[in-house]
Amino acid sequence: MKYHLVTLGCAKNTVDSMRLEAALRGGRHLAVDAPEQADLLLVNTCGFIDAAKDESIGVVRELDANRRPGQQIVVVGCLTQIAEDEVRRAVPGIDATFGAEQWDAIAASVGAASETYDIPISTLPVLGQPSAYLKISDGCDRPCTFCIIPTIKGRMHSGPARNLIAEARMYAAAGAKELVLVAQDSTAYGEDEGDRDGLAVLLEELSEAVPEVPWIRLMYAYPGKVTPRLAESMATLPNVVPYLDMPLQHGSDSVLRRMKRPTLAKARRSIEIMRAAVPDVVLRTTFIVGFPGETEAEFRQLLRFMEEQEFDRVGAFTYSPQPGTPAAEMPGQVAEAVKQERYGRVMELAQQISLASNRSMTGREVDVLIESREPATSASGDPVSVGRTYRDAPEVDGMAFVKGVHAMGSIVRARVDGALPYDLLCSPVDAPVRA
Ligand code: SF4
Structure with missing residues (x-):
């Protein structure tokens, strides 16, 4: 079929x-x-x-x-x-x-097929891109009042490490250059087995199992759950990139209480642990604006928190009530126009901070993983290949444009010539370092 x-x-x-x-x-x-x-x-x-x-x-x-x-x-x-x-x-x-x-x-x-097909499983086109997602656990035990995921997916259950390692080896054999670890809450990995440092151990095992994959990236950490061992793993494992995505959802403790999310003190502690162990770590987070009852004062606390922490990457969403969740029934639902206006202010500030972070890269050499099958054309008519540095996660963050034609899946050593709010403009400094 x-x-x-x-x-x-x-x-x-x-x-x-x-x-x-x-x-x-x-x-x-x-x-x-x-x-x-x-x-x-x-x-x-x-x-x-x-x-x-x-x-x-x-x-x-x-x-x-x-x-x-x-x-x-x-x-x-x-x-x-x-x-x-x-x-x-x-x-x-x-x-x-x-x-x-x-x-x-x-x-x-749909039953077994009547015909036999020769389906390739070990070539890059199967992936369609040089990055592969590895889902390390599913379900969620957290109580966030806006979220329907625990109802949909049920209790958190970790994938067996041996299966995840086998899956990682399969992607590595298919030519993947990046493994992106995802879960509803990646830092809960192993908790269902009573293991507080399960994620750090898994990172160590994956790093050793697929040394040929240069970038292993961690998404969806939960505030307060970044352990010193996890930070240590990120600091020392050669192919785990210094990048952490930790959705914080808000920067006001009163809103976080209504969301039933960890306090800012816990978020700050996790950030401190990570920045102390990995000084050049790139931090990404996401915020929800217009949560029920969000006042202008609470919203400004969020902006101040963003300025205080200078997150390199920020994603934002306007709150959208999910039937069946406690927050959908809360009083003080915020008008759509107010949500949109606050969203605009968050993104404007996020852009300024991201631009400063990108500008700090100007003149430095970076590895760019090329993702484009065909080069794009620059304003001057020259070919430009599109990729990312380790500082940007696939699909959600910015890009790096490298002059010239480079093969998809190659990693090109490049110098950063210029910075945009989300993207970097680069020139290659030599031949691809890993093809
Ligand atoms: S927002 Fe994330 S951590 Fe919270 S319940 Fe939903 S999936 Fe779990």
């Missing part, structure tokens, strides 16, 4: 889709790019915020409207987990729905 899979939502959903595809490949089904060539249309949905929900339903509707007789349509993932009826009402022609984490059941439902 040939299938066409559309993945919506976050990086973690991308990893889920890779697992689903592994199960489908196990059944010897073949992926196709064009929906019209497929026997099976699969959509891995996201239900995290209203916009994502609308997008998911829109994609399913469009595939349904254009499908030919005999083509099946199966909808899976977070949205069907929490709102199956709604999805079925919106698109009555759907053949089947599955919730999250039912990859083997989905693969089994």
